Amino acid sequence: MSQVFTLPDVGEGLTEAEILSWKVAEGQTVTVNQVICEIETAKSVVELPSPFAGTVLNIMVSEGATVEVGTPIITVGDSESDPSGTPDPGYAGSVPKDGVEGEPGPEHLTPREESTSGSGRSMDSGDSGKALVGAGPKADPVRRRQRTRTAMRIDAEQPQGLDEQGKPAAQEQESPKAGAARMAAGLADRLSKSGLGTAAQDLADRAGKFKDRGETWLRSLDDTAAQQQGAAQASIPRRPSMAKPPVRKAAKEMGIDLANVTATGEGGQVTKRDLLAYAAHLREVEDGPDTFWTSTNAPARSREERIPVKGVRKLTAQNMVRSAFSAPHVSIFVDVDASRTMEFVKRLKTSPHFEGVKVTPLLILAKAVIWAAARNPQVNATWTDSEIIIKRYMNLGIAAATPRGLLVPNIKDAQDLNLRELAIALNELAQTARQGRTQPGDMQGGTLSITNIGALGIDTGTPIINPGEVAIVAFGTIKQKPWVVDGDVIPRWITTLGGSFDHRVVDGDLSARFMADVARILEEPALLLD
């Protein structure tokens, strides 16, 4: 006879918690109310007391793993039963360890495994085939929890989460799931009607502004600092640093562990000034601003920057998905006077240096996108359930109409190419695609995409983000239009840029900044020279 303790909601409406440390080991005897583990929620670090007396048969979640409320975390058996004996078949090895439905987790889930399985899920689940709204890694499912005695479970019952997994016929669940989707959509609708959706959006926008400011510092965090943080995170925070919530939030967004910051505030608090001073110190350690991109030869580890997705960021993401359930995209448009781009293209065409190379306005746009992404790195990223992975390299995708349909091959490490090399790469990519020779490898690992709808004479459109990426730019047709310059209406070469962004990663403020930067280059390509 054994009993399973599922993770309770220790706050008010919390949905998940991280297991910081286990205070008991398998085989050990526990009594009722003996502290068995320490967990960290979005609100606090708390100790969990055992609801059962007996022998610990199975610790089901590893330290460092974040699991949902309701996930079985420990099995306690009667003291008389053999501690080394096999636990009840009801959940041995079949309980979803990470609380994720439909995927049998590894025996013991470590944080690393969790993150890779998280991103793996998004890659493998066939999402890349359907570049539609709702594609990409899904946010945590929201589950309504019944409070009555669900936290404790007798072995005869099925552990929570198993019922979905345990049922073999997925088709049978089709209709209730569709029902749930309808309900969620209705909820989002009601949320937006009640103004809550707008409030969430507003909150996200404001968070985005703060994040933008943090970006500069974020960029300058060197590897040493990152390693230090890693080490600091590995140890269990017994007594966390004290700081007011805005400072905590800023630190989290800047990727700074408050434990590393010297506190000068009242009662040992870390003040905002302390945090800024520390960030400035990190920046000084760094050698210059021009080091955002990493070279092809750099160790793979340093080519990607991992920002853990948890707490407020994660919540914001969930709210975004919920409020705009059917479309987490946000799209913005800007009209641009591209006359100087046209002149520039004309000059390049006649330049001996570009002899034999096809030069189009798309080349300038591609260059502009790379330039703007370096200034707004968050658009060059991947969302996983647990992390936002910012790419310090640009695999620039170009949507191309091919005999096989729409493909998005990408130019690897486009940030390293000069204008001429980029022009050649664009031509090669387009030719290969048109001939239907695009290889799967050409389409993998894209970090940001451009769709050249102007080639078909279209002004603009709402592009759909390539799965695994968070931003896409649509390039409209360039044609002469009446334009007001200094009070006079004169014909100018005008185009419209459209951009869609994954709102879970890129907030309105940031997307606007990015698009404005792209537009600036088209208006004045000479800026590329600086």
Place this chain on the structure above:
Amino acid sequence: MAAKTHPGTVESTVPRLQLLDEQGAVHEDPTLSPYVQDVDTVELKGLYRSMALARRVDEEATSLQRQGQLVLWVPLRGQEAAQVGSAWATEPTDRLFPSYREHAVVFHRGVTPGQLLQLFRGHTAGGWDPNECNVNLYTMVLASQVPHAVGYAMGTALDRKAAEDAGEPAGEKPEAVVAYYGDGASTEGEIHESMVFAASYDAPILFFVQNNQWAISVPFSTQSRVPLATRAAGYGFEGLRVDGNDILAVVAATRYALDKIRRGEGPVMIEAETYRMGAHTTADDPTKYRQRDEEEQWGTLDPLERLEMFLRETHHVGDEFFESVANEGREMAGELRADVLGTAAPTFDEFFDKAYADPHSLVTAERAEYLDYQAGFAPQSDQEDSGSEGAHA
């Protein structure tokens, strides 16, 4: 504790009254001492028992919350002397208005821990009959119980006057009212309005504020430049400032205040200076805003330990008594746990019974409609929560 004084502060303070000091020694106070002359070993043991059992229940409830059995719990640890002492000094006829942390106060009035935990389990909005126990229900909205208490007190004064006019003079101990609130609530406007009204109408009310030093994460030094007790003078009545971890001082001050109130002299305020040794609620993490030093410093001022020391050294109470109280606490906790786990959430249906005291045609019709609506569902309703994927609009 002793925060830096604000440079703009006008000197305004009242002495901090204490009878039983931190070392367990008793001091004489001309005003308060007469009020505890009758408090002897038997009474002190009773007080200790109430405090210890309240703390044990508090610990069990915290565990139950951590095990997912309660939605929330509000720990009282550290405030036992202020609560037990003040409640013990009231007459059963005095109406008490608790906030949401006054567990020891409601237990004193016969509310069982099991009844109280039904509230924190989310199974009831009340938990007991306020008229039966003569203690109002918990108020989760900060400070809102204080105007209620003043209004109630004004009502009792009117009743008394009506009785006197009818030739039925009030007894020796006319009814008084006690409003419990905290330092955080003292910042709310209702407290000010309550005090104005109470003074204007000589309401027979004791404002009993437990200053536990923290309004969630806001320290008392931010709430007020001066002791809260000094504010009473601004409304024209007496404010007493007592060591809230000194059970004797709390008992004496409460008795003194109630005597005055019963004499028809209007409201009195008591500020019991104590300390919230735990978190604000189980959803709070005090390590984020206060220092361990401070917690340790107040830890040495534990009201339970002080009374135990006093009982052992001055009243020669032996281990046997303390062990029996500990055992009683363990049993009580075990029973409480079984009691709580044995209860299931009420069905929505039951709430129709609580709308009106007597049958009501509209409610009856609504209930029938609700039951009919519920009967329309397929038996398995769990499926609706099973996932949020698959929406392709």
